[in-house]
Amino acid sequence: MYYRIIRNDLLRNKLISITTMLFITAATALVSLVAILTINLIGSIDSLTKQAQVPDFLQMHNGDIDKEQIQSFATEHENVKDNQVLDFLNITGAKIQLGDNSLIDNVQDNGFSTQSPNFDYLLDLDGQPIQPAEGELYVPIGYMKEGVARIGDEAKIAGKEFQIAGFLRDAQMNSPLASSKRFLVHEKDYQELVPEGSLEYLIEFQLEDPSKTNEFETSYAEAGLESNGPTLTSGLFKIINGLSDGIMIAIILLVGFLIVIIAFMCIRFTLLTKIEEDYREIGTMKAIGLRLSDIKKIYLAKYTLLALAGCFIGLLLSFIFSGPLLENIRLYMGESDYAGWSIFLAVFGSGLVFLIVIAYIHFLLRRFRKISSASAIRTGSPEEKIAHKNYFFLSNNRLLSANVFLGIKDVLARKKLYVTMLIVLLLSCFIMIIPWNTYQTVSSPTFTKYVGFGDMDIMVSMYQSDESVDNEQQVINYLNESETIEQSVQITSKSFKAKKEDGSEEKIIIELGDHSAFPIEYTDGNAPEQSNEIALSSMNASEFEKQVGDTIEIITDNGSENFVVSGIYSNILNGGKTAKAIFSDESAPTMWLSYYIQLNDTNQIAAATKEMSEALPFAKVTDADNHKQQVFGATMDSIKTAANVALIVALFITGLVSLLFMKLLIAKDRPAIAMLKAIGFTNQDLSMQYATRGIFILIIGVAGGSILANTLGESIAGMAMASFGIEALTFVSHPFIYLGFPILMLLVTLLATKLGTNQAGNIAIAENIKE
């Protein structure tokens, strides 16, 4: 009998049943997707790090090196498991030709190396260390993704010919966010290339106890070993590898969470409407002595069926969709070790959604207890609470037409009823705005301010070398003579020692110069203005345990000096450990020199970059926008994909829920509609009244959603970004987000209202008014 009751009920309420199932499907699919993606991302990063045997500590160094001293430090240090010094041969992009593509505009530091002897292997796409033959070139996987290189292509490096034999995964430098890329060649080819590039060293250590990396870093600095370059640790490699996909997962998680809430709202609304519709029948069943549990069973069985189908389809969909979404992770990092776990967690997550849905329905069905059979049979519907006070009188209203007034009045009078639609619209608006605002923020020119760079057009940088003084003069002369330059500023990065709380000394790279010309965003405090002030990157601030207003002791040419921390900023590039100050110093070793340049005409950036790199061949000239595009391009693409999906999902939800809601509302309002028609209201009048309700709720929902997105949403996005080292994020928006999205929602709502209220015209007065 149950089967027949449920079948008939599902057939009679197709739209409601399908929608409910759809939301459960979507909720399950997203929950399960998040589980699959997260576990696979972590798993892939882990297995890549394991296969490649990533160093726990890496010091990049430019200049002379004393390998013996490093070896003896390593031997003496108890925490060192293994160590090596790798060569990294920097060759400018102009000398690298891959097939038909030149890397001349590429902002990465492209370097060549041979396979490591002990650890930090460069892997093939099966996760095995590559041993290239002579004449073979292995290209970083990123260039495959960008379509710059293909297997079998001819490559020309500084005039020497190679054949691209394959692509490599580099656990350190895979991500576009890592500023260097390693190409792999045979030892013999490498030796031939050496005269064509500038040599850098990767001083690498594997530790017995990686949790003591910080202590090791300190002792390395104290030993006064080579340190002319950024210092990186395995934790940072993991963050950089996971960033782009991590942001995508975070957005899916957020959307998934909201969809779960929407699914619950829908279930609540449809179930309560159904109970109301069946009120008299429930009363009758109670009256003839059926137990509450028996009556509940009918409803529970129906929703169990829907939830079961929804969860199952959702789980299947998540498996289908996880393929393309895992593509990037698989490409860059290979298969995950935890694939089995991810399936288990996906199934577990779907099961959990199912159980929560059932528990929630149990909870909702508690109200059966309150139904009195006598009153249910007599009245046929639960008593509606009607306000006893009336503040807005139709007869006093001059502003609105009767239809608009009735629409708004109804929403205000039956708030509890409309709150479902309101919340759904509000969340839809939220889902739309957050990812798009995040995308706009990341892609806006000002975003670099959050990663420690001002809003500049071009950056010229050069490492310290024997010709530094001459080169520096050449750059200054060039900048002074050029007429296309609006302003420029010289920033010198120098290496100092700073004292930690425990008295130990640690290396700190301080950027000296005028930081007011290209201001950055400070998480806390301001740029250094006095010569005794210093601003720290957030990683350094936590490393040295300093806050704004604290003092930090730094050894300069005047001996040990105390600096007041004026501000803290985010920086995820160059290892994330930097500082900014304005004092002048002559004694500390200069690591590199940078010139931040703003042009008169931003359209000339490309031309000026080209001209500068030709005029200053010893320096690295970077087009800031291009740089950002190459560094953050993949991240921005991830966010944009997520934002587009979120937009479509939100519009779909808006339409579907509005349609469902209007249909249910019409069914509920039958007697009132019949009465209005009887006293002479036309179908157009009724459409207008229902459209007013929809639009009124939409306006509140969009306003609420926008406010929520800009407050709570900004904090959530900020928190997600903060976990990747970007702090104090303020949304940069686009007018289309606040104008266009509501208009899109309005169109969808109007269309849904039109479709949903079409049947109002068919309501027969005679049948419905007699009741």
Next chain:
Amino acid sequence: MKKIINGQHIHKTFAAVKDKITVLEDISVAIYEGEFVSVMGPSGSGKSTLLYTLSGMDTIDHGEITFNGQSLTACGETELADIRRQQMGFVFQQPTFLKNLAIIDNIVLPALRDNRKKGKELANKAKQLLEKTGIGDLAYRMTNQVSGGQLQRAEICRALINEPKMIFADEPTGALNSRSAEEIMKNFLQINQQGRTILLVTHDAKVAAQSERVLFMKDGQIVDELHLGKLSNSFLENRTEKVTSKMLKVEM
């Protein structure tokens, strides 16, 4: 006298599981301006359906209905709505109001649809109507704060707000106690004395006895008719007896 309603060969069926059920079978009926006509008949005889079809609220299968010279059967939904709003008034057995509007707002509702700026004027008019029906002090109450009889009178006020030519009433006293019913009938008689045509469906012989003419229905047809003439109070009992005996005959 001029016919305000003229129905010719009205035929109406309802769809049932297998066949169609005939509710109105070839009915021809005329109501004259200023008349007070009652329709009586046993349950299922089609009297309410006749009222709904004659007022254009329900469609018919065949036949022709004109209201005030205009064919209702040729009108579209919107035109019918306009006619109902501007020229007809309705009173139902269960007073149907918008629950979230005050009584006065429910009364002015059909008039405000066309006269958006005249809210105050209409409110005054509604108050006068409420005074006349004896519930002047309830204007700003909500519909759940008054009794069934009071609500029924409010419904009469709503029916009158657009000064319609004709009032249709479907069992207006059916859900009321005898005292309330008597008061409602007084209201109807007053309205009729002012020259408005009334078509009223009822079960109650005493109610029907107060109208000028009673139509008796059975199985979808008008089977008899009783001309009582204008009511004078002293003869009410006599008239009720006449109606009752006719009704008994019809039911036999």
